[in-house]
Amino acid sequence: MARKRKKHDHDDHVDESWLIPYADLLTLLLALFIVLFASSSIDAAKYEQMAKSFNVVFTGGTGVMDQTSMQSTEETENSNQTKKAAEEDEEAKAKARDHAVLTKVKKQVDSFIANKKLGAKLETKLTDEGLLITIEDSIFFDSGRAVIRPQDVPLAKEISKLLVINPARDIVISGHTDNVPIRNSEFESNWYLSAIRAVNFLSILLENSNLDQENFSTKGFGEFKPVASNDTAEGRSKNRRVEVLILPIEKKAK
Template sequence: MAKRRKKKETPHVDESWLIPYADLLTLLLALFIILFGMSSIDAQKFRQLASAFNASLTGGTGVLEFPYPIEDLDPSITEPEEEKEEELDKLEDQHQLSEVQKKINAYIDEKNLNGKLQTTLTDEGLLITILDDILFDSGKANVRSSDVQLAREISQLLVMNPPRNVVVSGHTDNVPIKNAQFDSNWHLSVMRAVNFMKILLENDQLDPKLFSAKGFGEFKPVASNDTASGRQKNRRVEILVLPYGITAENNQN
């Protein structure tokens, strides 16, 4: 009887290298997830990812467990959300100012004051421009008696709920002035702003604490002083209705 041949045994392969290899892959995966989370604007989603991977990993401390909130890892992660909220607030504020602008423009059309009054909506607020020849005589700072009613009607247009900060500013052309009352265009522009504001604040519905007056003289022209029409545009009073949260101290214009 033939002798049975002994079956050849297959050598055992050492697979101990798989353990550190698997750990390395896990760490790399965790690293990519962390980098993704740091670049993501949604911190809540990153927390959910971290929680899911920690739950799937066994043994030892989870590689995505943080001893502090994710905001502490990178405060800028939450900044986009805050910026988004600020942008939405700004858009809402601009919308409200545009409604005030529509009301003033309707008044301008009704009184046929186009070319004398104009409104401009900017990031700085709602700007109402009044040419000085419908308020003041040349070289004078007191509002003409015939135009006091106009100033009072404008004060009614400035009644808002909630109220806003308002800056009244006076501007002149560059033609020098020096008389018994005023020694400079700057002096004249300041007094025009103050006297016009006084009439506005005769309206009890306006809060004097929210109003301020400035004078810029000839130093903030909106047109060339080389022509008569340009100088006329530069002689003006401006009312700047500020956005919410901005005060006259914050506004440098």
């Protein structure tokens, strides 16, 4: 009778020899990651800030970057407001200083008018546009004429001295008439008469070497800017005039 061969336990044992090189491989990978981690420099604060910023994007929360941006915007706005307030304050001070200068000039002209007893023909007024000196045409001109009478040239030269102002500013000379049509061959219209009167008056003023031509200009308005009714002789007399407008220092003649 044949004997049965007895099976031994080691015949069923699985070969595990591959575990050794696998363990070595894992060890090497772990060592590699440790070296990489050690060689990298991670700023914890920046990492936290970045994480919070991503939180803003994904959850709609408020992150560090958002807060920093808002703070920066507020600081910029505050700085701009402070700068604007300072500029407005300086502008207000400059206007106040300029107003004081024009007020002083007005007093000088008023004193001149009183001394010359010209109160009925000359007047001054401070307006939003500047200091306005109004001169009735009869002081310098004959009716329908644009040439200053020779005997009145010295008066025009005295007025020029009042226009020497420091600092210098723009001055506009404008001519005006009533609405009565011009009746001579010298001028086509009241507009021409008013313009030539302004130019002739300015030419006398600029004989004063202390005045800079660059600061002066002329305008002619004819009958189109009346200051009184043209229905009366008195009103028409007021409308026939030459105006000297001394502008504030920050304004330029247009």
